[in-house]
Amino acid sequence: MVREVQDETDAFAAEVCWHYYVNGMTQAEIAQQLDATRLRVNQAIQRAKVAGMVKVRIEAPFIARIELQEAVRLRLGLRRVLVVPARQEPYDCHCAVGAALANYLTEKLRTRSWRSIGVSWGMTLEHAIRKLPQQSHSDLEIVSMLGGTMQGASFNSFSIVSGFAAALGANYSLLAAPIFLSEGVEREAFLAQEIFAAHFAKLESLDAAILTASDISPRSFLIANGLPKEISPDDLMRAGAIGDVLGRFLGRDGTRIDHPIDRRTIGVDLDIVRRIPEKVLAAAGRHKVDIIRAASMSGLVDTLVTDDVTAELIISGGLGQAHEEAAE
Structure with a gap:
């Protein structure tokens, strides 16, 4: 545990020094980009000097990761990217990213006065909850951003929102509804019920959102178990969908697809x-x-938390597996 804390401190110092000595950024600019105080940035630079990390070049095992993060950030046009090493054999796309998200969220709650956080669902968020240290944020509310399913109990939206709240010592607000309405049910009439009004008002004033994304394949729990029986993955792909965020299916250019499921x-x-x-x-x-x-x-993204396998594919312009399979 002590080693992990030290590694995180060294990683931050290395990233600060990279921006300061290589990118020529001011301490104020670095503090803004890394969402840290200027004092913390200054202390990191001084600590790096004392530790011998700063010489003619920055000597630290984290530089390759920082370069990868910066390449992904520029490629996607994002505010911040966090890249963590993934387990290669067997490859696990949830565990490392979940742990990194837990660390990021803990640090943000320590330095920021967030009052409400919206959350999605999925196995990555379930892993993040497992890695969160027990905390006490009695003035924080966790708000579910979408309905749920009756299956996948440990990582559906109902369990995720309560799991985050329990780990963070926070309150929570649950959207007690299915993720997709049955065919023929009028969405506006359904949401007009009084029990939903207060919840949807909270969604208008969130301080932060923790999101996940899924493709159109059986790997996606939503695709495998959550779609209405009359809608198939092929229907969605014919409409141009390549995946979803919060149950909203997007095309390759990021626009929402024109499909009846969007209105349900x-x-x-x-x-x-x-x-x-x-x-x-x-x-x-x-x-x-x-x-x-x-x-x-x-x-839909300011900060991306991902792993090195995914990051390399993003910057190389490599095709996602869903695209490869569709082309075969």
């Missing part, structure tokens, strides 16, 4: 998501490269 989805509208001050997307895997790109193009 119970959750926050993507236009509202775009106005949230900080949107964090936690996603990794060859099969998610295309939807990560699409979500970034759509303005």
Whole structure:
């Protein structure tokens, strides 16, 4: 545990020094980009000098990762990218990213006065909850951003929102509705019920959002178990879908597809998501490269948390696995 804390401190110092000595940024600019105080940036530079990290060049094992992060950030046009090493054999696209998200969220809650955080669902967020240290944020509320399913109990939206709240010592607000309405049910009439009004009002004023993304394949729990029986993955792909964020299916250019399922989805509208001050997307895997790109193009991502396998594919312009399979 002590070693992990030291590694995180060294990694921050290395990133600060890279921007300061190589990119020529001021301490104020670095503090703004890394969402840290100017004092912390200054202390990191001094600590790096004392430790011998700063000489003619920056000597640290984290530089390759920082370069990779910067390359992905520039490629996708994002505010910040966090890249963590993934387990290669067997490859796990959830564990490392979930742990990194837990660290990022813990640091943000230590330095920022967030009052409300919207959350999506999925196995990556379940892994993040497992890695979160027990905290106490009694003035914080975790708000579910979409409906749920009756299956996938440990990582559906109902369990994720309560799991985050328990780990963070926070309150929570649950959207107690299905993710997709049954065919023929009028969405506006359904949401007009009084029990939903207060919840959707909270979605209009979130301080941050923790999002995930999925492709159109059986790897996606939503595709495998959550779609209405009369809608198939082929239907969605014919409409141009390459994946979803918050149950909203996007095309390759980041626009929402024109399909009846979009009008049956119970959750926050993507236009509202775009106005949230900080949107964090936690996603990794060859099969998610295309939807990560699409979500970034759509303005749904400020900070991306991913792994090195995915990052290399993004900057190389490599095709996502969903695209490769469709081409075969």
